[in-house]
């Protein structure tokens with residue numbers, strides 16, 4: 001937790017507002033109203049009476065129908081004779097099959113694939129001088145539910161595709177539910193929400209064959225992006241390593257739009273939200289991402305659930321960049337209402353205001369992760385929206401989509417969506433109504449129900465819309481001129497990256513455009529890249545075998561933002577995974593010493609051997625095997641230790657049935673593949689002397705960066721730990737072939 005501090009608003013003297021708002025006393029959340037509580041443990045889930053809500057739904061003593069009728073047979077339909085036709089009167093059969101037929105609901109039109117987790121947000125209180133949101137007062141703890149997602153793919157698509165990631169957080173505050181529905185990229189494709197169907201139709205699979213799934217590497221996407229230059233900013237972030245995060249746990253999150261904070265005195269401040277992962281910011285490399293999509297399409301989902309189950313709770317600090325709420329809402333020449341622009345951290349530092357810990361996996365994917373309904377219009381007193389035209393359209397779209405996705409207007413009554421503040425609405429009836437509302441007068445004003453419920457004032461926590469003065473204007477379909485610059489920040493982003501990250505961007509554009517069939521689309525996108533950076537354009541053009549066009553726009557240069565690069569920093573190593581290649585001939589005492597040392601550093605060591613079970617004697621110094629050559633792939637590990645002698649015979653060609661590590665035998669090609677991939681993906685590799693031959697078999701020179709060799713396990717682990725902190729051995733990446 002940082003030192004407690006007041007949030008500083010650039011351009012506003014520190015003495016204003018005059019006094020720090022005293023932190024409010026931590027409060028117990030109010031108990032939900034009876035009709036807003038979690039469902040009874042018994043009837044909807046089938047659990048025994050009195051069982052906790054998390055009890056297994058299947059743990060009741062007898063199988064029943066939905067009406068509670070005990071059943072004696074659920075395996076045989078009622079037939080006219082054992083070989084005869086099935087009878088219509090079989091009410092159990094009809095109930096069972098009918099319910100099954102309706103088990104699916106429409107998947108989200110975007111962000112269909114996701115993973116969720118429960119947690120808690122603890123506020124530092126540092127923003128209490130600029131917002132009166134109760135959950136941002138000092139030391140207030142608020143339950144949260146977070147859903148991470150990809151944008152383009154269907155619900156069953158793979159996790160590690162190149163795409164934007166959603167980062168949605170539901171804060172169950174005692175002043176009402178607040179949703180922060182953001183992404184892992186701080187800029188968006190479009191400036192006005194009216195174009196959202198266009199960008200999504202372009203990104204989704206082609207309507208004729210419905211391919212490709214969860215990909216932007218196809219003609220319709222690049223057709224739109226190349227014709228629509230305001231999308232270049234977001235696309236550049238997608239083509240960078242940010243488009244392929246290592247884990248949901250290692251992603252930053254952004255609110256994207258500028259929001260408005262309102263403090264107790266009614267003073268407003270513009271803010272941009274940032275989530276900073278305490279685990280560090282890491283990405284995959286493209287080949288790794290592609291391999292994982294085949295080996296483990298649930299990679300991100302599994303990683304999040306496993307970490308939480310193991311007690312390695314992921315944490316993010318929430319921070320804000322703050323800006324004076326001026327009439328033109330510009331900051332350092334950047335229009336704060338333009339969602340295709342970000343504000344470099346060097347110009348407006350991110351000031352921490354709280355920390356979120358995800359500490360529980362959902363009990364039921366459908367009930368929680370699938371049915372959770374986010375909406376940027378779920379606001380609390382102290383936080384309001386701005387006139388960003390993208391946000392304005394979102395305020396319509398999210399409520400609307402839940403009605404078709406969740407089957408009606410009562411989705412707020414679904415357990416995961418229930419507020420944890422008292423609800424006293426006058427919304428009535430509708431599909432799937434769960435409440436039994438008493439009283440006779442669901443309208444205002446009324447005298448029959450004693451005039452209840454009453455309207456609240458600001459003093460008792462009412463949401464009051466900011467009385468924003470609007471400039472005299474004419475009704476028109478038009479953007480302000482300040483939205484016209486579509487290239488300077490794209491250039492700023494590209495030029496802020498390290499050379500190796502720029503190479504990755506070049507390779508990504510070359511890959512994606514290489515998958516487009518229409519030459520005119522490739523040429524048009526190259527024309528856009530020419531306005532971003534001549535070197536980038538030339539390198540991609542070379543890879544595509546096309547001439548590099550000249551720039552057509554005068555694009556202003558700006559200072560680079562070093563904060564945008566993921567290279568050159570070090571991060572915590574806890575939770576990183578190291579594979580130890582070993583076999584029966586390995587020095588098992590050393591392997592066990594290495595496992596212990598990794599464990600002490602919070603790193604997860606997994607032993608990979610030719611077969612499962614134990615290396616050596618189970619109860620006498622043996623080593624348990626977690627992965628076999630058949631089940632392991634390099635992509636699961638952040639570093640590899642070679643503890644197997646794996647001496648290849650000089651003249652033996654590796655064969656699939658070769659026994660790894662057999663003295664004088666050929667190295668197993670799967671072990672060799674694991675090492676070559678780990679090497680190619682710039683991962684640290686450690687050996688004992690005995691592992692040197694395995695490296696040689698994989699063609700890995702020992703005298704290259706990130707290959708460490710040590711006599712004892714402890715020094716090896718300490719050297720590898722230092723390398724892991726930098727995430728990869730960056731200098732090992734070759735320059736892009738397109739640039740060479």
Ligand code: HDD
Pocket residue numbers: 108109110111114147148149165166167168181182183188192193194196197255256257339372373374390393394397398399401402
């Ligand atoms: Fe959106 C879902 C993020 C622009 C319309 N959006 C959705 C989700 C995230 C975002 C993270 C998944 C929520 C979940 O996990 O359930 N969307 C964004 C961001 C945007 C953005 C950061 C721009 C800054 N979205 C945007 C626009 C529109 C939508 C401009 C419509 C005009 N988004 C939707 C939606 C979804 C959605 C159709 C699909 C499922 C849902 O809302 O609940 O309404």
